Amino acid sequence: MSTEAKTIPVPWGKRGGLSRKWIALAAILVLVLALGVVGFQRFGNAGAPTASLQTVPTQRSTLIATVNAAGNIQAHEQLNLSFQVAGQVSKINVGLGDKVKAGQVLAELDSTDLALQVRESEVALKIAQAKLAQVQRGPDPNDVAAAKARLDAARKGGPSAADIAAAQARLESAKKNLLDVQSGVDPVTKAKQALDKAKNDLWAAQIDRDGVAGKASGYQLDSANLRVANAELAVQQAQQAYDAAVASQTNTPLAQAEAQVREAEAALAKLLNSTNPQDVVAAEASYKKAIAGPTPEDLAIAEANVETAQISLEQAKLKLKNAQLIAPFDGTVTAINIQRGQQIGANTNAISLADIDHLDININMAEVDLPKLQLGQEAQITLDALSGRTLTGKVTQIAAAGTLQQGVVNYPVTVALTEADPMVRPGMTANVNVIVERKDNVLVVPNRAIRTQGRQRFVTVAYQGQMIQVPVQTGMTSDSQTEILSGLKEGDEVVLNTTTPSNSTRGFGGMGMGAPVFVGGPPPGR
Secondary structure (H helix, E strand, O other): OOOOOOOOOOOOOOOOOHHHHHHHHHHHHHHHHHHHHHHHHHHOOOHHHHHHOOEEEOEEEEEEEEEEEEEEEEEOOEEEEEOOOOEEEEEEOOOOOOEEOOOOEEEEEOOHHHHHHHHHHHHHHHHHHHHHHHHHHOOOHHHHHHHHHHHHHHHHOOOOHHHHHHHHHHHHHHHHHHHHHHOOOOHHHHHHHHHHHHHHHHHHHHHHHHHHHOOOOOHHHHHHHHHHHHHHHHHHHHHHHHHHHHHOHHHOHHHHHHHHHHHHHHHHHHHHOOOOHHHHHHHHHHHHHHHHOOOHHHHHHHHHHHHHHHHHHHHHHHHHHHOEEEOOOOEEEEEEOOOOOOEEOOOOEEEEEEOOOOEEEEEEEEOOOHHHOOOOOEEEEEEOOEEEEEEEEEEEEEOOOOEEEOOEEEEEEEEEEOOOOOOOOOOOEEEEEEEEEEEEEEEEEEHHHEEEEOOEEEEEEEEOOEEEEEEEEEEEEOOOEEEEEEOOOOOOEEEOOOOOOHHHOEOHHHOEOOOOOEOOOOOOOO
16 A cells, blocks of 8 residues: 655745845745655655555454353263162173163172062062952851851751861861962071071181181281171071071961861861850850951951051062162263172162263353353364364253352353264363354454544544544454444455554644544545
């Protein structure tokens, strides 16, 4: 860019004599020299200011406003899984890095005893349900017939064939009930199983203690001795429980069934013998009881026994289920902290699971930026570990309350990655730019081109070698560009750096660049 020189007319003096002629010539010579010096200073350096200025054309573009923060990549879901019961690890069904589905069994404990408890509870429930059904049916026809036969026999002084047949039918029913009860597991058998297990555990603890005693001492030996002592105590407790079960065997369903068989046999034998008046009274009482059927209390007790048996079965099934480690969501195995054969306690961290296919970034936003954020806004993400790559995401969560850190209030915001990339790993540092506003096809200039004076904004335009300050109306602003609503048109060359030497910032008449004036007049067409 250059500034054209302009011819300035010089008035001549009046023509007179020779002296006046020479005076006029001398004056003209002085004036020409002065104009030459001024012209050299003014026009000879005209190219310097424009040559040192950096300009860019105004253009239409997409303007994006963002707020930014940094955070770390993390899995959308991650969890340390543990067994809810203690036991010995029998199976590990996954390996490190395996992808699993929700509901998949990852590992299992030895569940032999737990499975037996489930079977025992199932049998107990069937017995309780059968007794409830018996109570609900009302008087047993066989019992009524037998009682009637006994009464008739007592009144007649001797049994009839029908009486004997009814007594025999009752005996057969009692025997069948005994066989049904014997197919289940009674408390004595259960106590015996517990005693055998306690003895086996004591034997294993003693073997382990003997092995440790020959190789180690101190803490390991003390720990082995403690396990043996605990096992011995468990044997004593199991023995006591077994003895108690044997002592109270008469109260078990098996003992009751056996007693019913004995009663039926005795009734049949008694029926076959001669009777007396006291037998008539007893027979009448038995008959009345038989036809009356169960009382409401009998029904309530039977129903309660069924409910108790159902609860016991559900508890046994829950314990059996807790012996399995089940994936709660789709994910990847990130850690395995157990081995087969290992004895572990409840709530011990066994396997770690993370959903690395869905990644999030937790960032802290300043309170001044919070009003600009909305759920669903797009975000541009760059990673320190993957230079040159830009990923996309969206805002999925904005905290309702801020946190105070070192006197500054920040609001936690979660941004989810919307595209999968196998190179992205949890823990990577991420820089997040959330797009809070976007305008397409707007006229923009660099922020460096705009100057503010008071409430008015100006842009310096380079036009035909001249620098013209133009007032503009601005709109949206991004980190590097500003929207121009009025004052410029597409293609105008705007000046970025207006800092020039003092003699080049003035035009004719001494007008400086610091004031919002037009140098050389506004460009045509404005």
